[in-house]
Amino acid sequence: MRTKIIKIETGIIKVPLKKTFRTALRVATEVEDAVVKITTDDGLVGIGEAAPTAVITGETLGSILEAIEKYIKPAITGMDILDFDELMLKLHRCILKNTSAKAACDMAIYDILAQYYGKPLYEFLGGYRNSVKTDITISLNDVDTMVADALAAVNDGFDNLKIKVGGDFKKDIERVRAIRDSVGKNVKIRLDANQGWKPKEAIYAISQLAKYDIELVEQPVAAHDLEGLKMVTENSPVPIMADESVFTPEDAVKIISMRAADMINIKLMKCGGIHNALKINAMAEAAGMECMVGSMIESPISVAAAAHLGAACHNITRFDLDAAYLLGEIPVEGGIVYRGPEIFFTGGAGLGIGKIKDEYYLPENQNI
Numbered sequence: 001m002r003t004k005i006i007k008i009e010t011g012i013i014k015v016p017l018k019k020t021f022r023t024a025l026r027v028a029t030e031v032e033d034a035v036v037k038i039t040t041d042d043g044l045v046g047i048g049e050a051a052p053t054a055v056i057t058g059e060t061l062g063s064i065l066e067a068i069e070k071y072i073k074p075a076i077t078g079m080d081i082l083d084f085d086e087l088m089l090k091l092h093r094c095i096l097k098n099t100s101a102k103a104a105c106d107m108a109i110y111d112i113l114a115q116y117y118g119k120p121l122y123e124f125l126g127g128y129r130n131s132v133k134t135d136i137t138i139s140l141n142d143v144d145t146m147v148a149d150a151l152a153a154v155n156d157g158f159d160n161l162k163i164k165v166g167g168d169f170k171k172d173i174e175r176v177r178a179i180r181d182s183v184g185k186n187v188k189i190r191l192d193a194n195q196g197w198k199p200k201e202a203i204y205a206i207s208q209l210a211k212y213d214i215e216l217v218e219q220p221v222a223a224h225d226l227e228g229l230k231m232v233t234e235n236s237p238v239p240i241m242a243d244e245s246v247f248t249p250e251d252a253v254k255i256i257s258m259r260a261a262d263m264i265n266i267k268l269m270k271c272g273g274i275h276n277a278l279k280i281n282a283m284a285e286a287a288g289m290e291c292m293v294g295s296m297i298e299s300p301i302s303v304a305a306a307a308h309l310g311a312a313c314h315n316i317t318r319f320d321l322d323a324a325y326l327l328g329e330i331p332v333e334g335g336i337v338y339r340g341p342e343i344f345f346t347g348g349a350g351l352g353i354g355k356i357k358d359e360y361y362l363p364e365n366q367n368i
């Protein structure tokens with residue numbers, strides 16, 4: 001039996017966050033993401049999501065919808081899901097960059113493929129685990145707010161805090177010291193500077209921060225500054241993870257061959273979806289580098305896709321998938337459920353997402 005793409009629809013999912021999200025790069029108060037639904041001639045429907053994170057990927061809601069409608073849709077409509085490699089080639093070659101738009105379509109295709117074989121996506125991809133445990137992000141704020149947020153997270157059962165730093169590096173040291181003092185020794189702390197430091201500031205800051213028992217530091221310096229990243233990595237007692245410096249498998253080749261970082265944070269929105277994420281993870285594994293799977297500010301649709309990927313692969317050892325936990329409401333049926341930091345799959349083949357609740361969904365274009 002074949003399963004041919006006959007329809008690609010786009011829409012928008014909109015959900016408020018519980019509280020404002022702040023990093024060294026941006027402030028967010030809601031999720032407003034593009035959604036894609038792909039239907040095949042045998043009645044399977046796959047769903048995907050793209051987060052417009054303009055300061056990281058350069059994509060906006062409008063650019064994502066246009067990339068899908070004007071470039072991806074004509075390139076892959078009529079193709080058979082089982083001609084998978086050719087389908088991926090067309091998806092990735094029909095337009096340069098636009099990785100989040102591609103990720104939404106890639107995850108919808110994987111959703112269909114796993115449904116076709118009757119398996120939950122994490123089993124289809126490798127099935128190493130059947131749940132994952134996420135950290136929780138503490139937004140960049142004044143010290144007292146960050147300490148209060150950290151204590152609230154620990155109270156909710158989280159034992160791994162991802163603390164946003166990358167502001168004034170002296171204040172960052174104060175932030176981390178205060179949080180470590182208040183949460184005690186048994187909570188893991190990882191830091192994300194979101195490119196906020198210069199290489200020498202990073203080396204100084206990390207040398208001071210190391211005494212607060214830091215698991216890793218994400219993206220200390222500018223994304224394009226691979227030499228600076230390498231210098232920090234070589235001079236840091238704490239493992240350094242590349243995030244914004246690695247979008248695609250080609251970027252991963254560079255980071256790995258330069259040994260510019262110790263670990264890689266894979267995000268579907270940066271790499272263009274699960275197909276490329278698996279390539280990055282395989283290269284990292286061969287180089288002895290572990291990966292984290294993270295997300296942007298996303299709803300449970302694309303967070304489910306990332307969680308399925310992370311659960312499938314033994315070399316993905318860390319999970320930064322609290323995005324859907326940060327939502328004020330649950331906009332979809334099925335997919336994933338959080339029990340404190342643990343993310344479980346609700347069952348069903350593929351991504352396992354049921355319906356997007358009407359009040360959170362705006363259809364954009366339902367034409368064939």
Ligand SMILES: [Mg+2]
Nearest residue numbers: 192218219243
């Ligand atoms: Mg990051």
